[in-house]
Amino acid sequence: xxxxxxxxxxxxxxxxxxxxxxxxxxxxxxxxxxxxxxxxxxxxxxxxxxxxxxxxxxxxxxxxxxxxxxxxxxxxxxxxxxxxxxxxxxxxxxxxxxxxxxxxxxxxxxxxxxxxxxxxxxxxxxxxxxxxxxxxxxxxxxxxxxxxxxxxxx
Amino acid sequence: xxxxxxxxxxxxxxxxxxxxxxxxxxxxxxxxxxxxxxxxxxxxxxxxxxxxxxxxxxxxxxxxxxxxxxxxxxxxxxxxxxxxxxxxxxxxxxxxxxxxxxxxxxxxxxxxxxxxxxxxxxxxxxxxxxxxxxxxxxxxxxxxxxxxxxxxxxxxxxxxxxxxxxxxxxxxxxxxxxxxxxxxxxxxxxxxxxxxxxxxxxxxxxxxxxxxxxxxxxxxxxxxxxxxxxxxxxxxxxxxxxxxxxxxxxxxxxxxxxxxxxxxxxxxxxxxxxxxxxxxxxxxxxxxxxxxxxxxxxxxxxxxxxxxxxxxxxxxxxxxxxxxxxxxxxxxxxxxxxxxxxxxxxxxxxxxxxxxxxxxxxxxxxxxxxxxxxxxxxxxxxxxxxxxxxxxxxxxxxxxxxxxxxxxxxxxxxxxxxxxxxxxxxxxxxxxxxxxxxxxxxxxxxxxxxxxxxxxxxxxxxxxxxxxxxxxxxxxxxxxxxxxxxxxxxxxxxxxxxxxxxxxxxxxxxxxxxxxxxxxxxxxxxxxxxxxxxxxxxxxxxxxxxxxxxxxxxxxxxxxxxxxxxxxxxxxxxxxxxxxxxxxxxxxxxxxxxxxxxxxxxxxxxxxxxxxxxxxxxxxxxxxxxxxxxxxxxxxxxxxxxxxxxxxxxxxxxxxxxxxxxxxxxxxxxxxxxxxxxxxxxxxxxxxxxxxxxxxxxxxxxxxxxxxxxxxxxxxxxxxxxxxxxxxxxxxxxxxx
Numbered sequence: 029x030x031x032x033x034x035x036x037x038x039x040x041x042x043x044x045x046x047x048x049x050x051x052x053x054x055x056x057x058x059x060x061x062x063x064x065x066x067x068x069x070x071x072x073x074x075x076x077x078x079x080x081x082x083x084x085x086x087x088x089x090x091x092x093x094x095x096x097x098x099x100x101x102x103x104x105x106x107x108x109x110x111x112x113x114x115x116x117x118x119x120x121x122x123x124x125x126x127x128x129x130x131x132x133x134x135x136x137x138x139x140x141x142x143x144x145x146x147x148x149x150x151x152x153x154x155x156x157x158x159x160x161x162x163x164x165x166x167x168x169x170x171x172x173x174x175x176x177x178x179x180x181x182x
Numbered sequence: 183x184x185x186x187x188x189x190x191x192x193x194x195x196x197x198x199x200x201x202x203x204x205x206x207x208x209x210x211x212x213x214x215x216x217x218x219x220x221x222x223x224x225x226x227x228x229x230x231x232x233x234x235x236x237x238x239x240x241x242x243x244x245x246x247x248x249x250x251x252x253x254x255x256x257x258x259x260x261x262x263x264x265x266x267x268x269x270x271x272x273x274x275x276x277x278x279x280x281x282x283x284x285x286x287x288x289x290x291x292x293x294x295x296x297x298x299x300x301x302x303x304x305x306x307x308x309x310x311x312x313x314x315x316x317x318x319x320x321x322x323x324x325x326x327x328x329x330x331x332x333x334x335x336x337x338x339x340x341x342x343x344x345x346x347x348x349x350x351x352x353x354x355x356x357x358x359x360x361x362x363x364x365x366x367x368x369x370x371x372x373x374x375x376x377x378x379x380x381x382x383x384x385x386x387x388x389x390x391x392x393x394x395x396x397x398x399x400x401x402x403x404x405x406x407x408x409x410x411x412x413x414x415x416x417x418x419x420x421x422x423x424x425x426x427x428x429x430x431x432x433x434x435x436x437x438x439x440x441x442x443x444x445x446x447x448x449x450x451x452x453x454x455x456x457x458x459x460x461x462x463x464x465x466x467x468x469x470x471x472x473x474x475x476x477x478x479x480x481x482x483x484x485x486x487x488x489x490x491x492x493x494x495x496x497x498x499x500x501x502x503x504x505x506x507x508x509x510x511x512x513x514x515x516x517x518x519x520x521x522x523x524x525x526x527x528x529x530x531x532x533x534x535x536x537x538x539x540x541x542x543x544x545x546x547x548x549x550x551x552x553x554x555x556x557x558x559x560x561x562x563x564x565x566x567x568x569x570x571x572x573x574x575x576x577x578x579x580x581x582x583x584x585x586x587x588x589x590x591x592x593x594x595x596x597x598x599x600x601x602x603x604x605x606x607x608x609x610x611x612x613x614x615x616x617x618x619x620x621x622x623x624x625x626x627x628x629x630x631x632x633x634x635x636x637x638x639x640x641x642x643x644x645x646x647x648x649x650x651x652x653x654x655x656x657x658x659x660x661x662x663x664x665x666x667x668x669x670x671x672x673x674x675x676x677x678x679x680x681x682x683x684x685x686x687x688x689x690x691x692x693x694x695x696x697x698x699x700x701x702x703x704x705x706x707x708x709x710x711x712x713x714x715x716x717x718x719x720x721x722x723x724x725x726x727x728x729x730x731x732x733x734x735x736x737x738x739x740x741x742x743x744x745x746x747x748x749x750x751x752x753x754x755x756x757x758x759x760x761x762x763x764x765x766x767x768x769x770x771x772x773x774x775x776x777x778x779x780x781x782x783x784x785x786x787x788x789x790x791x792x793x794x795x796x797x798x799x800x801x802x803x804x805x806x807x808x809x810x811x812x813x814x815x816x817x818x819x820x821x822x823x824x825x826x827x828x829x830x831x832x833x834x835x836x837x838x839x840x841x842x843x844x845x846x847x848x849x850x851x852x853x854x855x856x857x858x859x860x861x862x863x864x865x866x867x868x869x870x871x872x873x874x875x876x877x878x879x880x881x882x883x884x885x886x887x888x889x890x891x892x893x894x895x896x897x898x899x900x901x902x903x904x905x906x907x908x909x910x911x912x913x914x915x916x917x918x919x
Contacts, residue, residue: 061399062392071854102392124249126389127592152863163831
């Protein structure tokens with residue numbers, strides 16, 4: 029069936045089965061491959077996008093649920109990697125393999141949107157749904173603090 | 183992975199020290215010959231580098247980038263010897279191409295065994311140095327001055343006496359006409375200017391905006407998607423299947439059986455499977471969701487085969503039984519039996535680790551496009567060579583017709599050194615005559631892995647009156663990685679698998695009587711290379727055992743080790759550095775305890791001190807890990823730090839959670855809900871101290887993984903008096919009574 033989606037401010041119409049997860053609509057119907065498939069059961073966070081500003085797992089969000097809501101993906105975070113989190117990710121040299129990082133950045137962006145000066149506990153709470161198999165967690169934490177303008181020890 | 187290390191000395195170099203102190207290197211590589219180029223104004227002194235008049239230096243990348251930083255580090259090595267301007271360097275991937283093989287990997291393009299830098303650095307240095315020498319000659323001829331009056335810096339040849347300068351781009355035409363020098367002078371590492379600096383990784387900008395293309399992201403016109411339902415029981419077969427419900431799902435186009443191995447298929451390549459491991463039924467559809475729904479609707483009757491009743495308990499019994507008889511001796515020093523006979527005290531203990539999956543964040547997947555006249559493969563792989571070989575086997579096409587497209591790799595850890603997922607995709611594309619992207623779900627990925635093999639080890643120690651060790655013996659039982667692909671098995675090795683037993687036999691502590699034995703036993707579950715396949719097992723065992731010896735001797739675990747490491751100065755040095763930086767012996771906050779461990783593997787030396795606390799329910803929390811690493815001369819210090827941080831967390835996940843259990847010949851675990859990974863809220867801060875060194879570079883991707891389990895286990899002993907001899911660490915065992 030035809031579903032209307034608002035993705036990164038743009039209207040898209042896709043003809044998909046309504047139970048198809050948003051992840052596959054993005055990746056296959058719309059060729060927006062920045063959002064990644066990791067587990068399919070909402071356990072790893074690689075597929076994180078924003079739905080009306082909240083971080084959700086697109087692998088477990090049916091396309092029909094996303095209709096009528098504002099969807100934001102990594103591709104829409106900034107036109108030129110200028111978002112403070114993207115800049116901080118580069119400055120802290122966070123990614124290794126990089127596969128989970130779209131999801132990590134989208135989770136961090138949702139956190140900073142509602143909490144401009146997160147504590148370590150806030151960061152743990154917001155980010156522990158995102159697995160990084162390369163183990164970049166301490167750099168992610170530093171990058172979030174850098175983007176939030178939180179002073180850190182050298 | 184260290185399989186090829188003993189075979190890695192094929193890149194014989196004629197080396198002589200020159201009067202100036204540099205190294206003169208004679209060439210023996212076919213790739214180091216001037217390359218003919220279509221364009222006249224390109225200087226391509228060898229297959230690795232070319233320079234154009236606009237000063238662009240293009241460096242070829244033959245290894246795979248999976249986060250370990252080779253895409254930045256390897257070109258830095260060439261750029262260093264070339265004295266290139268790093269801001270003018272561009273990079274170009276190569277696909278499967280024999281000329282770019284890694285001498286340390288028997289000439290294969292295989293980004294495994296922490297061998298990229300160790301196997302390729304010397305080649306790249308020569309390639310860069312030769313190009314630099316020719317550019318200098320070109321300038322000398324242009325200006326009519328002696329070559330030795332010229333220096334190079336940042337992409338420029340300089341004549342200091344006259345102040346003349348010439349950019350490399352300006353010398354391209356002249357240099358291209360020169361013969362390649364027979365010998366070149368390599369820099370003394372102490373004169374490196376680019377190497378040793380934390381150069382930002384070139385792949386990172388693409389990895390923060392979603393534009394980096396992994397194998398999973400390949401999109402081709404006319405492409406179909408597929409999922410395969412593989413026999414859940416290892417070594418089982420498809421008896422029959424009913425596809426009627428599957429075919430009724432909109433978007434599903436084809437359902438057919440795949441993966442049957444014809445008899446007489448022959449041996450796999452020396453380190454990779456080049457065929458599907460499991461029989462299954464492929465569902466091919468217009469999109470992955472339809473393929474996935476199609477798999478769920480399949481009705482397959484399986485012939486469960488020989489392992490249908492195998493369980494982890496049965497495997498444990500097999501390993502115990504296999505350890506009853508002596509194994510092949512990998513080390514025999516002094517006379518252990520005599521030491522044992524006269525020992526005042528004795529230790530006799532067993533260490534065990536389970537099967538482990540790799541769980542790369544990017545599940546296995548491959549795009550194949552098989553046509554009459556050729557085959558293209560787009561894949562996140564650790565080896566272009568074996569991906570190509572897998573495709574050649576199925577298509578019958580020659581190498582020149584099978585093109586492998588290099589993609590970013592979403593985690594490898596050894597899993598992507600295999601070719602099974604490539605073979606499947608090629609078989610499916612060949613059947614349907616269109617490009618197909620075969621995607622594994624996480625469940626497929628965890629339940630059809632080549633697992634780090636289950637391992638059982640028995641240690642004996644003979645102690646004198648004071649508790650000091652006079653001798654030790656180890657007998658290790660593990661399926662042989664080394665024998666997996668070699669048609670001669672372990673015969674040429676006299677029954678010893680160097681990957682399995684290397685770390686055990688190499689026990690560095692100076693104890694007079696020592697014996698290490700190896701027993702090959704394969705319970706039948708597919709097994710393969712994991713991050714530090716030998717070291718991650720032996721490191722846990724040796725360094726926990728060393729701690730037991732320290733306790734028996736009544737000594738401080740750090741001082742005990744230090745006292746016995748006289749023959750291993752680099753290991754001793756990192757041990758001392760880690761202890762110093764961690765404040766070993768100084769008071770800790772209440773409830774925190776330290777453990778120490780030091781492991782020498784893949785040519786690098788790493789010591790760690792872990793600070794641990796244990797909750798009332800037995801849950802282990804690792805707060806801080808202080809690491810000291812000596813990996814020889816360092817290319818990119820920040821990449822070394824990143825690899826030590828990540829490698830530590832990889833080992834910690836295994837220590838705390840990692841376990842694949844077997845029931846009815848199947849893997850019980852299936853996804854991150856029951857095969858958990860360390861998460862942000864559980865991750866310790868890892869502090870890395872790098873030893874400054876001019877020794878040859880060691881590996882780094884796998885260096886830290888072996889050290890953390892014993893450091894944590896030893897801290898747990900300090901906290902509770904309970905010795906961890908079986909991984910993963912079980913909270914229930916540590917619960918306060």
